[in-house]
Amino acid sequence: MGRPVPRPATHRPAPAAAPWVRTRLRAAPGAAAALALLVALASCLAGAFPRAVDRYEDAGLRRALRQAGPDHTTLRVSLPQPDLGLPPGQRAAAMRPAALERQYRKVLGTVGGPLAVDREQSAYGVGSTVSRAVPDPWLPRPTGLPAQVSLAAQSGLAGHARVRGGRLPRAPHPVDGTTREVEAAVTAATAQGLHIRVGSVVHVPAPGRPPLAVRVTGILVPRDPGGAYWSTVPLLRTPSLVTLPTPGPDPDKYWLGALLLAPEAAPALLGTSTDPARYWHLAPDPRALHAHDLDRLRPAVAALESGPALQRVRAVTGDGADIGTDLDDTLASFSRLRSGISPLVLVAAAGTGTVVAVVLLMAGGLAADRRRAELALLRARGAGLSGLAGRLLAETAVAAVPAGALGLAVALVAVPAGRTGPAVAAALATVLAGCAALPVRAAFAHRTVRLTAVREDVTSVRPSRRRTVAELTLLVLAVGAVATLRRRGTSGDQLVAVAPVLIGVIAALLLLRLHPLLLRRLSGPAGRLRGAIGHLSLARAGRAQASAVLPLLALLTALTTAAFGGSVLAGVAGARDRAALLTVGADARADSAAPLPADLPARVRAVPGVGAATAVSIAHQAEPANGQDAVPLVGVDPDAYGELTARTGPGAFPADRLAGRSGTLAAVASPSVASAYGTRRSFPVRLEDGSSVTVRIVLVRDRTPAVPGPDFLVVNRAGLGAGAGRPTTLLVTGAHVDAGALRHAVAGAAAVRTRAEERARYADSPLQTGAEHVYTAAVAAGAGFAVLALLLALLRAAPERAALLARLRTMGLTRAEGRRLLVLESLPQALLAALGGALTGWAAIRLLSPGVDLTAIALPSAPAPPAEAELRPDTWSLVVPALLVLAASTGVAALQAWWSGRRGSVTELRAGDTQ
Template sequence: MRRPAPHPVAPWVRTRLRAAPGAAAALALLVALTACLAGAYPRAVDRYEDAGLRTALRQARPDHTTVRVTAPQPDLGLPAGRRAEAMRPAALERQYAKVLGAAAGPLTVDRAQSAYGVAATVSPEVPDPFLPRPSGLPARVWLVAPNGLAGHSRLRAGRLPRAARPVGSATPEVEAAVTAATAKSMNIEVGSVVHVPAPGRRPLAVRVTGVVVPREPGGAYWSTMPLQRSPELVTLPTPGPDPAKYWRGALLLPAGAAPALLGTGTDPVRYWYLAPDLRGLRAHDLDRLKSAVAALESGPGLRRARAVTDSGTDVATELDDTLTLFARLRSGISPLVSVAAAGTGTVVAVVLLMTGGLAADRRRAELALLRARGASLPGLTGRLLAETAVVAVPAGALGLAAALPAVPEGRLWPAVVTAAAVTLTGCAALPLRAALAHRTVRATAPREDVAGVRPSRRRTVAELTLLVAAVGAVAALRRRGTSDDQLVAAAPVLIGVVAALVLLRLYPLLLRRLTGPARRLRGAVGHLSLARAGRTSASAVLPLLALLTALTTAAFGGSVLAGVADARDRAALLTVGADARADADGPLPAAVPGRVRALPGVRAVAPVSIDYQAKPEDGQDPVPLVGADPRSYGELTARTGLGAVPGSRLAGRTGTLPAVASPSVASAYGTRRPFLVRLTDGSAVTVRIVLVRDRTPAVSGGDFLVVDRAGLADPANRPTALLVTGAHLDPAALRHAVGGSAGIHVRAEERARYADSPLQTGAVHVYTAAVAAGAGFAVLALLLGLLRAAPERAALLARLRTMGLTRAQGRRLLVLESLPQALLAALGGVLTGWSAIRLLSPGIDLTTIALPSAGTPLTEAELHADAWSLTVPALLVLVASVAVAALQAWWTGRQGSVRELRAGETG
């Protein structure tokens, strides 16, 4: 029996990809680019947070970050041999290997910088006459026997110390080394012998055999105990003008000589110092890292350390304090970065959905025909999913593969998750849109004009739900601040979504309001453009949502960045007092002000004399007294905005001098009566407070008095500081003009110093990149929305040209048709961005991201609306919409009408 020949059936996916290769390539490019950005974002955040953590630990110094495990000397009741054996290197090394196991979890140990040994806890006085005695007090020495001295130092003179025979508590003499800094400060040479007192026996003779130089002076091996590296001059808190001082330095014994400390009165302890490996610490493990440190200090880790060393072992570190400070800084920065991530993510999702919607609209007739011929909705959706997956999945994988080397640091799984989410959205956009549009079999698709369709109850309920969620998020954020990352991230996005829905509700009303004035217009272009604007598809919610979300995020982000810049500028101005400042301990040379005025870029110079120890009414509390030229100082205060002082109010050369005072000084000495101020040189001046100002440029503190410099006696009237204003000042030229008599502080340099943490600078860079990406995708959403209506517009112009419409009228028609939506998006974006900033500013503090944790005179940086961030993106949207409409009209005018008419007839 012959079988019938099978009918050749081409696979669906291959057929569709061959039929529309351009659309497939565009989808692949969009998914690849989006997946690359999505995969790079979490790794970029990890990178700057990890760098910030390492910088915070490095700035805290090893003496605060090293985990110090110490055990007391062996029990006095034990035999002398057993006590000495417990102090030898072999026993300490075995215990060190076991102590390392107590540091579990994410706390990784840098074994190269960790150390163990024996150290004294008492630094006895030594009577040797060659040691310095700055105040007549004998020097003190600190005995320490560290491991690995040879590997962590270079020999400058002599040889390294050795323990030639087994050393015990009765050993009369041992060898030692000293660092070059200790040898220089304490007059120690190779061959010097230091006699350390020992109770009940002759002093222990410590012979110096070598002078060493640390290989890594800043490493944990030397810096956990800084005295081991550098001596210190100790000042005793004694009364009198000349406090008592003495030197204290370290003698570095060989590890085998540690038992000798048992015979001294230094109360030695055994130590095992665990230096954290900064390269192995990650910010995302911060909570686990804090738990591991806590477990070492007073938990299971401490029990394990005592089990392998001694029952009296103690663990101490300030690492947890450093981690807490870093966590506080990160908690203030992360919510602000999440705003840009949420806004950009929303815009990206909208663009991917619009891409699917555009493809579904382009194939509406095809899919409707398939449904009419019996294709099931699940089958049709599955075929469309396979069609898009073949394109989107490889593109998403390619984008992820490009993101990993672009940002080589950071975790892998967040990048994979975000790239997979983008890929999944790209795959599902077309099938979901098609399933929604063709869930019912229809011969023709119904019209859904935005001006004619009445919102359904489901839409009304959804809009009210979003409105309630947005109001709740804003209220909670204003009340609680930026303590909740998700809340801060969701609030601006929710405001943009609600604004888009509200504007779509108002759009038909606005169009109806325009019909009245349009009746007075002559010609048909105005009426036709309004009719065309009213026939916009009701699905225009997606491009409007993308635009408003992007504009809100851009306005919010631009205002954040502008607020950060303003806060740093303000803090730098408060610190310097002008664009540049020259300060000297005494009077400046007379020629210096003239040389500074002649420098390029200098606008004005205000010479001032400052006496920081002036005492009103011969009291004990000093108040800085500033002597200034009324005219130049008045211009400076007006230009900087720091306590503006009219020059006429300050002028006064004889008798009682008028003074400008801070509120605290005015409250203490009054504004109605004159009072005497005693200067450091012994002279005195009588002043009366005539003006009260919160700040003044010459002094950054909260207390000050400002008087006319001409009313002061010589030498108090000679300038000790110059306040310089100008643009593009050259610090090197200023230093050369002033010479070595003064220190130079430039406002630009001071401002650059405030962003001292990679956590701050990295957050600003990621925020800027996220806002830029959101703006780019918003423009893409705008172009997709215009591309959706492009065939219909081309066919319309072709038909109207057959009825006598000129090219100029065609351009006006398309421009006027696009203007209502463009104006709606632009004005709505400005209003939404301004509203979001006004609503959220009470709960957002920019101080953490703008300024260091301490050392700046500005206590708080607030979020304010930035005019450029509000208007520029909105104007770009308006210009882009009009430009695309005009370009389409010009291009259509150059083409013939036959093709467009045929496309319109068949569509």
């Protein structure tokens, strides 16, 4: 047998190395989970913010449309009756429902763009443009004038009303201008006001022939009285008692009501003298209108009123068609309010966004520092910079992208209303920042291959030229933003919104330049101290990483934004409180045109929460001699009213200045009254009851609690006559005045107003309350991320601090000394951030206050605000966040020292404990 032929040797391929991403995730699952949690939280906030803004702005727009009412917001397309030269058959055909409905559908097609029409509330038909008096004697005549009626044949009557009595009107045979009798229905309110019943016949005058007999066949109840169907022309729903502008104490009045014909009976109006017109009412759909479309909504409405869209409507209906609406005025009013509020919210968004970006960059920097040795070794072994950055990008993307998607999904669910596009874009930007932080930081740190790490102590590293250029650029931008804001106000561009953020950035860079100088100044005195803790803590603070710019930047930005936001909210609250106080005059007031009951002050004082009730008499039509205008004259008890003014603030004066009950009465006057009548002479004042008093102005005050207006005279009530001196108003003060109990005590003898209710009236718009809530949430989120930045900075130095404590404990360092060491080490930067944040916030508010107008968000419903809404530094907003930063920094350092002292390795390393 031959020897076996040896087979050729085969080389098995080496097992493939484990993928980079999987290996790194398995090696550091905690870091990956922390990054995922941070990105998820950041993307959730970023995705929720634009949707929250859209939600409250849309709610504010719907509120504005609802307050304006359908009679001002509906698009009313009107067309006169057909030309008299046309044959009667064509004229009648043009008025019938089939022709009107065909034109209605074409008119709807001309309304495009963001302006959506609510087809359920829209209608078309034929109606009278001139109301005519009817001769029927059974209709009410309050002053002898006959009632007048308006005829309307509107589509969809059966679907928008419920029949209370009788039936809906019908037109069983073709109707034209020669028809002598038609059927109609009226609403329950019209039937009650005009005494109409089922079967009543109203005769409408017709030129050249007998009147048109309108027989009422049904009484209707509107299903949605406030909807556009019934409220575009309120007369269809509710009659009106018209008062003629005639001289005399009893002006002439007459009733005006509407008779609702069947749509098929519309041609009968051609035979009356009511000048009928065809109309198409297009009600905007508030649910489909959005505030972010406001820039397109207003041109669309303008085009319908007098633009290309009107020409398209006329091509469908006729050359004489016209469109009228006040929707553009409503949109303009809402736009003014929105433009005053949006920049303030944008300031909070810019501050919070900056803090979030800084925290994401810090997270990447922390990971890069933790893996400095690993990445340096890879670079030394020939790893390319782009390949290394790509692997790190893939590593972070595996954790950040799903977390960002999860955070966006939570935001979409938590805030269901609003646009999705901006939310996705904001969340995507957050995810990209979270993914790119580590690769960019690592690529920048390892762009040059080094065998040893370069020290980057805060006291040794000198600022580079590029850093100086960048700081100067930011300084120029900040100065430009501040100057623009002070000159143009919050109506400027996007640069204005980031002015507080830029001020915080500049302050952070300035403090970082001052930090080494301060440490060097303190190192000399600390070296002369008896113990080594002070000197060692300063030395440790000087050995801190120069990259501490990021936590300090985050802290200062958050503190500046919090101070600015807190001052905005405090200014808004203060303006509303002052405006409510100036309007009401006290915590509550009870006013009556007639003298109040004698026992009313005692009943009011017995109400829980009431501290005092000051009675005053107000003569609103007092006439000074030789004066052209009436001036309110207030009669007061000097002692009680003086105490009231001292408590409330406006118009305080010493009570003894109004002493004197006879002869010439001393008076406190407003500046306008004092300027008109002088303060050196006496003058008579004629009161409403015919009596007269002589007064002399001794004091001038801008305000007085009893009268909210700018004109007044305040005198001693004892010097007035018995009739004029009887109280007509009670001014109530108390810590917690119960409005319900107060009204119950008054028992209808006077109208009650409270300061709390008046204050709530200034914040009744969802645009205001929504902006305040979003602003507060943004400031809170920025503060939370700033604290997170502080924790990340401490976490970066935690291993080194733990090792330092372990070595020092072997040399006899006690636990108490270890705690003091870490606290003193973290104290310089914490003090720098706290003091710098408070000063930066104060400086930002003082610099920006001339250009920030809080009136739009504080008092939008007041055409002439009684109080100024100015931005002023708020002490609590400046001090509390700074103290919290200081407490968090020192608290974490003390906690770390305590935890390090409990570890077994420290116990093994230390050489004794003398504590």
